[in-house]
Amino acid sequence: MLNGAEATVRMLQLYGVRHIFGLCGDTSLPFYDALARLDHGIDHVLTRDERSAGYMADAYARLTGRPGVCEGPSGGGATYILPGVVEANESGIALLAITSDIPVSGRGHFALTELDQKALYAPLTKWNAVVDRADQIPHLLRTAFRAMTTGRTGAAHIGLPYDLQKHEIDADLLWAQSENARFPALRCGPDPDAVEQAAEVILAARAPAFIVGGGVAISGAEASLRALAELLEAPVAMSVSGHGALADRHPLAVGVVGTNGGTQETREAIADADTVIFVGCRAGSTTTEHRTVPGRDVRIVHIDVDPMAIGTNYRTDAILLGDARLCLDALRSAIARRLKGRQRSTGASERLALLKIRKRESFARLAASTQAPIRPERVVAALQAALPRESVIVADPGTPCPYFSGHFALDEGSRIITNRAQGALGFALPAAIGACYAAPSSKVVAVMGDGSFGFAVGEMETVVRKQLPLTMVVLSNSSYGWIKASQKTGYGERYFSVDFNRTDHTRIAEAYGVKAWTVSDPGELDAVVRAAIAHDGPTLIDVISQPLEQSNVPVSQWMG
Numbered sequence: 001m002l003n004g005a006e007a008t009v010r011m012l013q014l015y016g017v018r019h020i021f022g023l024c025g026d027t028s029l030p031f032y033d034a035l036a037r038l039d040h041g042i043d044h045v046l047t048r049d050e051r052s053a054g055y056m057a058d059a060y061a062r063l064t065g066r067p068g069v070c071e072g073p074s075g076g077g078a079t080y081i082l083p084g085v086v087e088a089n090e091s092g093i094a095l096l097a098i099t100s101d102i103p104v105s106g107r108g109h110f111a112l113t114e115l116d117q118k119a120l121y122a123p124l125t126k127w128n129a130v131v132d133r134a135d136q137i138p139h140l141l142r143t144a145f146r147a148m149t150t151g152r153t154g155a156a157h158i159g160l161p162y163d164l165q166k167h168e169i170d171a172d173l174l175w176a177q178s179e180n181a182r183f184p185a186l187r188c189g190p191d192p193d194a195v196e197q198a199a200e201v202i203l204a205a206r207a208p209a210f211i212v213g214g215g216v217a218i219s220g221a222e223a224s225l226r227a228l229a230e231l232l233e234a235p236v237a238m239s240v241s242g243h244g245a246l247a248d249r250h251p252l253a254v255g256v257v258g259t260n261g262g263t264q265e266t267r268e269a270i271a272d273a274d275t276v277i278f279v280g281c282r283a284g285s286t287t288t289e290h291r292t293v294p295g296r297d298v299r300i301v302h303i304d305v306d307p308m309a310i311g312t313n314y315r316t317d318a319i320l321l322g323d324a325r326l327c328l329d330a331l332r333s334a335i336a337r338r339l340k341g342r343q344r345s346t347g348a349s350e351r352l353a354l355l356k357i358r359k360r361e362s363f364a365r366l367a368a369s370t371q372a373p374i375r376p377e378r379v380v381a382a383l384q385a386a387l388p389r390e391s392v393i394v395a396d397p398g399t400p401c402p403y404f405s406g407h408f409a410l411d412e413g414s415r416i417i418t419n420r421a422q423g424a425l426g427f428a429l430p431a432a433i434g435a436c437y438a439a440p441s442s443k444v445v446a447v448m449g450d451g452s453f454g455f456a457v458g459e460m461e462t463v464v465r466k467q468l469p470l471t472m473v474v475l476s477n478s479s480y481g482w483i484k485a486s487q488k489t490g491y492g493e494r495y496f497s498v499d500f501n502r503t504d505h506t507r508i509a510e511a512y513g514v515k516a517w518t519v520s521d522p523g524e525l526d527a528v529v530r531a532a533i534a535h536d537g538p539t540l541i542d543v544i545s546q547p548l549e550q551s552n553v554p555v556s557q558w559m560g
Contacts, residue, residue, distance in 0.1 A: 001168045001169070002168065002169065002171050003134070003165065003166050003167060003168055003169070004030070004134040004160070004164045004165045004166065004167050004169060005030040005031045005033065005160075005165035006034045006038060007134070007137045007169055007171075007173070007174060008034070008137055008141070008160065008165070009031070009034045009035055009040055010038070010040070010174050011137070011141040011142075012040075012042060013040045013042065014174065014175070014176035015067075015141075015145055015176050015178075015180070015181045016066065017042055017066075018041065018042060018066075019042065019043050019044075019060060020035075020042055020043070020044050020045065020069045020070070020071055021053040021057050021060070021068070021069070021071075021434065022044065022045075022046070022050070022053045022070055022071035023046065023047050023048070023049065023050050023053060023071075023072050023077060024073065025072065025077050025100060026073065026074075026113075026162075027073050027074040027100035027101060027102060027113065027161075027162040028072075028100040029162075030162065030165035030166050031071070031100060031160065031165055034165075043437075045433070045437065045462070045466070046462070046465075047430070047459065047462055048458035048459055048461060048462055049080065049456070049458060049459070050070075050077045050080035050081035051080050051081060051082075051083050051084055051426070051430070052084075052426075052429075052430035052433075052456060052458075052459050052462075053071065053072060053081060053084065054070045054081045054082075054083060054084015054085055054087070054088070054097065055083075055087070055419075055426075055427050055431040056068070056070065056084075056430050056433050056434030056437075057069055057070035057088070057095050057096075057097075058084055058087060058088040058091070058093055058095055058419075058431060058434065059394060059417050059431035059432070059433075059434035059435045059438065060434035060435070060437055061088065061093050061095055061183075061438075062093055062217070062415075062417055063415065063434075063435055063438035064438045064439075065182050065183060065220070066094075066181065066182055067094040067095060067096050067145065067149065067183060068088070068093070068094070068434065069095075069096045069098070070084060070085075070095065070096070070097050070098070071097070071098040071099065071100075072097075072098075072099050072100075073100050073113070074100050074101045074113040074114075074115075074117075075112070075113025077099060077100075078099040078101075078113075078115065078117055078120065078159075079115075079120070081097055081099065082121075082124060083422065083424050084097075085121070085125060085155045085157065086124040086125075086421070086422060087421050087422050087424065087427075088154070088155045089124060089125055089126055089154040089155035089421075090154075090422065091214060091241065091419075091420070092152055092153050092214060092215065092218055093153065093154070093155070093218070094148035094149050094154065094155070094183040095154075095155040095156070096144055096155070096156050096157075097121075097125075097155065097156070097158075098157075098158050098160060099157065099158075099160070100159075100160050100161070100165070101117055101130060101159045101160060101162065102162060103161055103162045103163035103164075104132065104161045104163055117130050117157075117159040118130045118159065121157040121159075124155070125154065125155045125156055125157045126147050126148065126153075126154035126155060126156060127143065127144060127147035127156045127157075128156060128157035128158070128159075129143070129144075129157075129158055129159070130158070130159030130161070131160055131161060133164065134164045134167035134168070134169045135169045135170070135173060137160075137164070137169065138169075138173040138174050140158055141158065142175075142176065142180075144156040144157075145176070145177070145181070146177065146180050146185075148180075148183065149179075149180045149181075149182065149183035149184060149186075150180070150183075150184070150185050150186050151188075151306075152305050152306035152309075153183045153184055153218060183218070184218060184219060184305070187219075187322070187323035187325070188305070188321075188322045188323060188326070189323065189326040189330060190320040190322040190326065190327045190331075192330075194318065194320055194321070195320065195327075195330045195331055195334050196334055197318045198303075198318035198319075198320055198331055198334075199334040199335050199338060201299060201301055201317050201318045202275060202277065202301060202318075202331075202335065203335060203338060203339075205273075205274050205275035205299065206274050207234075207272050207273050207274050207275070207346055207348070208232055208273065208276075208277060208346075209234055209235045209236075209254075209269075209273035209275070209276055209277070209348075210225070210229060210234055210235065210236045210237065210276070210277045210278075210279060211237045211239070211257065211270070211276055211277070211278050211281055211283070211288075211294075212225060212237070212239070212242045212245045212246075212278075212279040212280060212281055213239040213241050213242040213279070213281025213282065213287065214239065214241030214420075215242075215279065215280015215281065215304060215305065216245040216280045216324050217242065217245060217280075218280065219280060219305075219323050219324035219325045220325060221279070221323075221325035222244075222245055222246070224324075224325050224328035224329050225246060225279065225328055226246055226250070227328075228328050228332040228335070229246065229252050230252065231332060231335060231336060231339070231343070231344065232344050232346075233343075233345055233346045233347075233348050233349060234252065234277075234344075234346065234348060235252055235253075235254045235270060235273070235348050235352060236250075236252050236253055236254060237254035237255070237256075237257040237266060237269065237270050238253075238254070238255065238257070239256065239257070239258060239281050239286070239287040239420075240256055240258070240261055240287075240401065240418060241418075241420050242280065242281060243255075243256050243261075243405055243410060243416050244414070244415055244416060247411050247412050248409040248410050248411070249409060249411065251349040251352060251353065252349060253352075254266050254269040254270060254352065255269075255359075255406070256406055257269075257270060257287065257293070258287040258288065258289055258293075259285070259286050259289050259290070259555060259556045259557060260286050260401060260402050260405060260420075260554075260555055261401070261402045261404075261405030261406040261554050261555075262289070262554060262556060263406055263554050264559075265355040265356070265358055265359040266355075266359075267293065268355055269351070269355050270293070271293075272351075273294060273298060274298060274299065275298065275300070275301065276294045276301070277300075277301040277302075277303065278301070278302045278303065278304070278314075279304075279324055279327075279328065280303065280304060281304070282304075282313075283302070283309075283312070283313045283314055284313070286420070289556060291314070296314075296315075299317045300314045300315065300316045300317055300318075301316070301317060301318040301320070302314070302318075302319055302320070303320040303322075303324060303327045303328070303331075304321065304324075305321070305322060305323055305324065307321055363377060363381075364381075366378075366552055367381035369522065370523065371522065371546070372520060372521065372522060372544070373477070373520070373544050373545050373546045373547070374519065374520070374522045374525060374544060374545050374546065375522075375545070375546050375551065376399060376400075376403045376545055376551060376553070377403070377407065377552070378522055378525060379447075379473065379543055380403050380404060380407050380408055382525050382529040383445065383447075383473070383529060384408060384409065385526065385529075386526070386529045386530045386533050387414075387443055387445065388443050389413050390413045390414060390439075390442045391414045391415075391443045392414070392415045392416075392417065392432075392435045392442050392443070392445070393408065393414075393415070393417070393444075393445050393447060394416075394427070394428045394431045394432040394435055394444065394445070394447070395416060395417070395418040395428060395447045395448075396418070396419075396425060396426070396427050396447065396449060396452040397418060397419055397420065397423040397424070397425065397427065398425060398449040398451060398452060398480070399449045399475050399477075399481050399482070399545075399548050399553070400418070400428070400447040400449065400475065401418045401420075402554050403553060403554070404416055404447065405418070405554075406554035407554070417431060417435065419431070425452040425455050426452050426455025426456040427452070427456075428446040428447060428448040428452060428456070429448060429452075429453070429456040429457075429459050429460070429463075429472060430456055430459050431446070432444050432445070432470055432472075433462060433463060433466075433468060433470065436466075436469070436470055443469075443471070443533060444468075444469075444471070445471045445472075445473060445533075446471070446472045446473070447473045447475070448473070448474055449474070449475050449476075449480075449481060450474055450475065450476045450477065450478065450505065451479070451480045451481070451500075453474050453505060454503075457508065460472075460508075460509060460512040460514060460538075460540075461512055463512075463514070463538045464512050464513040464514060467537060468538055469535070469536060469537060471532050471533055471538075471539045471540075471541070472514075472538070472539070472540040472541070473540075473541045474505045474540065474541070474542050474543065475543055476503070476505060476542055476543060476544055477545050477546065478499060478500055478501065478502045478503075479498050479499045479500065479547060479548075480498045480500075481548030482548065484498040484547070484548065485548045485549040485555070485558050486557070487549075488558075490557075504518070504542070505518070505540060505542035506518040506542045509540040513538075514537075514539060514540050515535055515537060515538070515539045515540075516539065516540040516541070516542065517531075517532065517539075517541050517542065518541075518542040519542070519543050520544040528541055529541065
């Protein structure tokens, strides 16, 4: 026999969980006691905020392909952890949130921290449950892992009442379905007839092009995408979440398109397409510039594991429903069979090469600027030059996201992670902590604005306590820049309640025990970036940067 808390720990162990990110609370005491007593091989990472725990688990899952696990207590903890849960769910990332709860016997008696967790999590997760009997715990955890890792992957939640964590259950109830320890699990392939139809549509095109999203990375379909694109000589454009699906230096890589990170050159790169193949991409407002690119006269092939993503924003001429890698492999076989060894030649590589030269030259002029405050382009260029090949950049959704999506060139082995589903500030620092645990051999950099820094500053203590070799870059312009830029273009420069006082981030970092620099002279930036990356402990660079509303940020609503 074992109690409910011990059963929870053993079930996580059976599913290969190696890290849990979370914050303690009264109702979690039995669970923490089980983690303390049992030999399980799980590292519990104590966070300073439940929201941070969710973001850590999200980034950890994106890089490992294993479900990220976060936990928090009842009441406030169960609400604070929600932003990380919904971000992962809407991004198709397998994440398990475990929240402890008041005792079952306290329900309806105004117990402290009582709330309806099942109702709270229902619209924000793929699957969720609150345990009613201790003997349900193994079954519900198996269900959670199955839900997270199959079909369109996403987040799950389990509420664990305090008293049930101490109730005994039979150890024979404990077993795990090993296939659900990673995602995507139990992949489903496309209908063969649909593959043939899609092949016909694509081969009838004069100039096919791909627009790919985060589903390619989730599926691990990068090699399959590259092989099919090369067979067709078709350009590959990427959403923010899909950035890196094809290495930016590949001759067919367009880069990021859309309202956030797209440039005039990337728009031109797909403007000539008469057929667009969406892969693992919901074709949402950001990627398609509010459903204007591609236009309504372009034929559409849509590949996705989620049937509800297909046909929502575009009439679709061919549909492949299934795992991205399996669909791309099947489509490549069908097209190769029709081509009978011939190689398609569309001239796309030559056209893209000229556009890329133009884009790089435009960026290089701004990146070489000696203007102060420092241009964000110069920060991107400094990190591009200094970072090793295997690096992970975690970018907050404000200033960093469009700049790094639009201008940082990803090689194979490097990743950019940003929270594009909900776009909440305060993501980069905690998510980068999760990335450090997921990819310990890679250099991890968190890039954030000073607005975002204020949301997550407490996690610097976590960085120092765990001695993570994380480099933090703060773009300091003393404002919520995204909103201020929108007030400039859409509201006649009537700036209201978007500016705040300058913070000395270097002194704050040093107070936590982080080695830090402040850089206001563009000429000093490269050397500081190299020193920060080379340092064997946590570092922070406070960059006095150009205000976003005065910059050339690649966001279409602010560009001329």
